Amino acid sequence: MTKNIAETGVARPGQDAVSVVAQGIPTMNEIIGYKLRRAQLFVFQDFIESFSKMKLRPAEFSVLALIARTPGQKQTEIAGQLGIKRANFVALMDGLERRGLAERRKAVGDKRSHSLHLTPEGVRFAQKMSAVWAAHEQRLVDRLGGPEARDTLLALLDRILDLKET
Amino acid sequence: MTKNIAETGVARPGQDAVSVVAQGIPTMNEIIGYKLRRAQLFVFQDFIESFSKMKLRPAEFSVLALIARTPGQKQTEIAGQLGIKRANFVALMDGLERRGLAERRKAVGDKRSHSLHLTPEGVRFAQKMSAVWAAHEQRLVDRLGGPEARDTLLALLDRILDLKET
DNA sequence: TATTGTTATACTCTATAACTATA
DNA sequence: TATAGTTATAGAGTATAACAATA
Numbered sequence: 001m002t003k004n005i006a007e008t009g010v011a012r013p014g015q016d017a018v019s020v021v022a023q024g025i026p027t028m029n030e031i032i033g034y035k036l037r038r039a040q041l042f043v044f045q046d047f048i049e050s051f052s053k054m055k056l057r058p059a060e061f062s063v064l065a066l067i068a069r070t071p072g073q074k075q076t077e078i079a080g081q082l083g084i085k086r087a088n089f090v091a092l093m094d095g096l097e098r099r100g101l102a103e104r105r106k107a108v109g110d111k112r113s114h115s116l117h118l119t120p121e122g123v124r125f126a127q128k129m130s131a132v133w134a135a136h137e138q139r140l141v142d143r144l145g146g147p148e149a150r151d152t153l154l155a156l157l158d159r160i161l162d163l164k165e166t
Numbered sequence: 167m168t169k170n171i172a173e174t175g176v177a178r179p180g181q182d183a184v185s186v187v188a189q190g191i192p193t194m195n196e197i198i199g200y201k202l203r204r205a206q207l208f209v210f211q212d213f214i215e216s217f218s219k220m221k222l223r224p225a226e227f228s229v230l231a232l233i234a235r236t237p238g239q240k241q242t243e244i245a246g247q248l249g250i251k252r253a254n255f256v257a258l259m260d261g262l263e264r265r266g267l268a269e270r271r272k273a274v275g276d277k278r279s280h281s282l283h284l285t286p287e288g289v290r291f292a293q294k295m296s297a298v299w300a301a302h303e304q305r306l307v308d309r310l311g312g313p314e315a316r317d318t319l320l321a322l323l324d325r326i327l328d329l330k331e332t
Numbered sequence: 333t334a335t336t337g338t339t340a341t342a343c344t345c346t347a348t349a350a351c352t353a354t355a
Numbered sequence: 356t357a358t359a360g361t362t363a364t365a366g367a368g369t370a371t372a373a374c375a376a377t378a
Contacts, residue, residue: 022235024296028247031299032306032316033209034228038249039323040206043199059368062200069188076336081194083204088369090338104337112336112377130190133197140198144325150198153322157205159310225345242359254346256361270360278354278359 043140050136054129059084059092061129067102067116068126074113075104101125209306216302220295225250225258227295233268233282234292240279241270267291 028034047058056064059082066078079089093116096102101122104114118126141150194200213224222230225248232244245255259282262268267288270280284292307316 023293024300025231025234025292026296026299026303027235028228028231030320031228032303032319033206033213033224035320035323035327036202036206036209037224039326040199040202041249042327043202047199057367058199058203062194062197065191065194068191069193074336083207085370086337087339087371110336110378114337126191127189130192133192134190137192137198140326143328144322149322149325152318153198154196154201156310156315156319156322157201159315160205160306161201161208162309223344240359251347252360253348253362273359276355276359278352280360 046139047136050132051129054125054132056129060096061133063092063096064101064118064122064126064129067118068123071117072115074107074115076113078116096122212305213302216298217295220291220298222295226262227299229258229262230267230284230288230292230295233284234289237283238281240273240281242279244282262288 044058047061051057051061062082063078066081067073075089075093076086079086084092093102093104097104100119102116102118103122105117107113107115141147144150144153210224213227217223217227228248229244232247233239241255241259242252245252250258259268259270263270266285268282268284269288271283273279273281307313310316310319
């Protein structure tokens with residue numbers, strides 16, 4: 001048997017040769033972080049295109065979804081759940097308020113904090129947004145090969161996220 | 167039976183109540199893109215901490231890995247494989263060259279292009295880098311629950327990435 | 333003293349346009 | 356005319372420090 005090119009270490013530049021230098025060096029295909037990153041970019045790309053008409057970015061979507069499901073939470077609480085720094089949350093919330101989708105209300109007990117709510121228009125917007133999201137999500141489920149595959153993926157991602165600190 | 171709080175629509179702010187407004191609005195837990203993003207950030211966080219001593223960022227790691235495995239490729243080829251715009255690749259490559267890890271050589275046929283190679287120091291660096299990466303990757307595999315779970319995850323991420331255009 | 337929201341600011345990543353030298 | 360590399364620049368997203376009002 002003749003040695004294959006990887007074993008000889010003879011690299012032909014620009015072709016599918018593998019250098020002898022490559023001992024122990026991973027292929028991009030086996031790097032979890034890399035695959036995760038590329039997949040995330042792909043999904044966000046589809047998301048952004050899906051919402052280009054509504055002019056809604058992923059962070060804004062998640063803020064509206066969180067307020068819709070649990071109105072009255074403080075800025076710090078919403079920001080915290082999403083991993084957004086409270087300083088950066090201000091401009092984000094300003095945008096939603098300027099568009100008339102959400103609003104800050106003076107919290108009853110604590111005069112420092114604001115409680116966040118959707119406006120009536122924001123409620124209607126959130127419904128439409130959810131329909132657009134459902135179509136986007138369905139495209140992903142189709143790519144994955146069905147709901148079971150999606151559940152498996154979500155469970156695996158949870159394993160990475162759970163515990164947080166070992 | 168008494169109606170639960172979701173059915174009454176009476177939301178108690180800041181608690182685990184679910185507003186009646188929430189009809190059809192997804193939980194963050196069921197959003198593929200969101201989970202993917204959080205998991206990717208977590209993995210990159212671990213990666214960045216793992217390489218803080220070597221002062222190596224994810225993009226630099228992948229460029230070195232690609233050059234190590236297939237020396238002699240042009241800048242545009244390496245950048246293209248990683249989804250990096252060739253304009254942004256310049257500064258990245260400048261950094262690796264300044265540190266003496268990789269170098270641009272005049273391509274033989276085409277005087278416009280550079281062929282990329284590791285320096286001898288770059289080869290040694292890539293070996294150390296791969297060992298650090300392996301430890302990082304092993305941490306992830308442990309979290310996932312073993313090599314089979316990792317393989318499943320990578321296969322699912324490939325389903326999202328494959329085809330690219332429907 | 334500590335916390336909530338806020339402003340200002342800086343740094344990284346990414347995207348686009350335009351230039352040069354070659355092809 | 357097109358391509359490889361480059362420069363300049365602008366826009367997101369994210370991180371930190373410091374401040375005012377309130378706890």
